[in-house]
Amino acid sequence: MTHPKRLHIGMSLAPTWLSNDAWRRPDSNIEGIFTAEFAIDIARRSEAVHLDFVFRPDVSCLMAPGIEASSGVASLDPSILLAAVARETTRIGLVSTVSTTFYPPYVVARQLQSLNWVSKGRVGWNIVTALQGHENFGLDAMPSAAERYARAAEFTRLVHELWASFPHEALLIDREQGRYADASRVRPVDHDGQYLRVKGPLNLPSFPGPRIPLIQAGASDSGRDFAASVADLVFAPTPDKDAALELRRDLSRRAEHHGRSPADVRLLPGLSLYLADTREQARELFMQTHARVDRNRRFASIRQMIGLDLSEWPADRPITRADLPAAVQDAGNSTHRNLLRRLLERESLRVDELLLRPEVISAAHWQVIGTVDDAVEQIADWAASGAIDGFIAAPGGSVDSVHRFLEQVVPRLVELGLFRDRYQGTTFMEHLQEA
Numbered sequence: 001m002t003h004p005k006r007l008h009i010g011m012s013l014a015p016t017w018l019s020n021d022a023w024r025r026p027d028s029n030i031e032g033i034f035t036a037e038f039a040i041d042i043a044r045r046s047e048a049v050h051l052d053f054v055f056r057p058d059v060s061c062l063m064a065p066g067i068e069a070s071s072g073v074a075s076l077d078p079s080i081l082l083a084a085v086a087r088e089t090t091r092i093g094l095v096s097t098v099s100t101t102f103y104p105p106y107v108v109a110r111q112l113q114s115l116n117w118v119s120k121g122r123v124g125w126n127i128v129t130a131l132q133g134h135e136n137f138g139l140d141a142m143p144s145a146a147e148r149y150a151r152a153a154e155f156t157r158l159v160h161e162l163w164a165s166f167p168h169e170a171l172l173i174d175r176e177q178g179r180y181a182d183a184s185r186v187r188p189v190d191h192d193g194q195y196l197r198v199k200g201p202l203n204l205p206s207f208p209g210p211r212i213p214l215i216q217a218g219a220s221d222s223g224r225d226f227a228a229s230v231a232d233l234v235f236a237p238t239p240d241k242d243a244a245l246e247l248r249r250d251l252s253r254r255a256e257h258h259g260r261s262p263a264d265v266r267l268l269p270g271l272s273l274y275l276a277d278t279r280e281q282a283r284e285l286f287m288q289t290h291a292r293v294d295r296n297r298r299f300a301s302i303r304q305m306i307g308l309d310l311s312e313w314p315a316d317r318p319i320t321r322a323d324l325p326a327a328v329q330d331a332g333n334s335t336h337r338n339l340l341r342r343l344l345e346r347e348s349l350r351v352d353e354l355l356l357r358p359e360v361i362s363a364a365h366w367q368v369i370g371t372v373d374d375a376v377e378q379i380a381d382w383a384a385s386g387a388i389d390g391f392i393a394a395p396g397g398s399v400d401s402v403h404r405f406l407e408q409v410v411p412r413l414v415e416l417g418l419f420r421d422r423y424q425g426t427t428f429m430e431h432l433q434e435a
């Protein structure tokens, strides 16, 4: 039987449903966020509806003022947390985030391959070049975007060489002959590159299964090109369908340029979901969550991103394209800067409207504030137009949005033939390759 192209769906393990003021709700379970059980609960629920993977973003620094009013991004180390989740799940993929700018590649290759063994082939690597945290790794400044991506490319090649340096086929385990392994099949990598120097081999064999899928987040020109050259999944902010269509087309073109099939580079935008019985209730949930909007912080972030100072802007005067300062290039986050500029070029918004848009408040992700029907309809529409290959769900407002998504939205996508009703394989790569 033919069915529409199936989506690949991941679930954020960053508790987006506790962001802003949502942690203050009595049912938030905020006290549990540094326990493994917190993530295990979400992972098990996600596995029960056959999601492709759970996903743990990560940064290597603490924005201390940010934790005054919410938990911010304080979190357990993602790979250690996922090792605990691996023991309590059996099929779902486990995506860990590891920066190529800060960590030594030998340690990264070893940790991810260890997690792959512990989870029996379910690990995925979210490759980030990172935006901040250099002070914690002995660097004077954040390297430029060009340098971070050049290092990321070398780093990723090297990690693959390390994984291949001790192939599982080298293990003989021949008790009769007393041969544990064929040492001639284990080779050093002798890498001496522009940024990294590692001898190898890795002190751990590769897992006997499909290779570890790669996820890339970063949508600047260099980010897209890097993603198109190596990534199986691209996690990107696409606040509207046009942005997703444009990125999807661009990734296809770049994939072909790198000699890859466009179908092998899957686009999975982040999808922020505020769900309730009615649209009014969903809107109220959203507004309650953002009730204590720190206007000054948001003004500072807009000023930093695009150089526009809105602190004295008249409330009733829309911001137009003509108000935008000339675009600037720097080492910062060009993806979010470009998306904010794009929004202000396409729409004339008043300050209060702008401060509640995803480009300002939620990393520019696609956002549905509404009912389960609204979410299903939008996902089906974006899928039908070929804008996406799936998405990473980031429910907001309360844990109720998580449960509505998993228990109501996903089953509806299954009914529409847009999602699997059971797992076929046992490894993460097998889920991605299912027809």
Ligand SMILES: Cc1cc2nc3c(=O)[nH]c(=O)nc-3n(C[C@H](O)[C@H](O)[C@H](O)COP(=O)(O)O)c2cc1C
Pocket (backbone or CB within 6 Å): 056, 057, 058, 059, 060, 097, 099, 127, 128, 129, 130, 131, 132, 145, 217, 218, 219, 220, 221, 222, 223, 224, 235, 236, 237, 270, 332, 333, 334, 335, 336
């Ligand atoms: C959707 C998205 C998610 C990201 N997640 C992380 C993350 O979890 N940790 C991190 O250090 N950087 C993260 N980044 C930052 C990227 O790795 C990259 O450094 C940044 O986006 C700048 O590159 P770009 O200009 O190509 O976007 C993320 C970026 C995007 C767009």
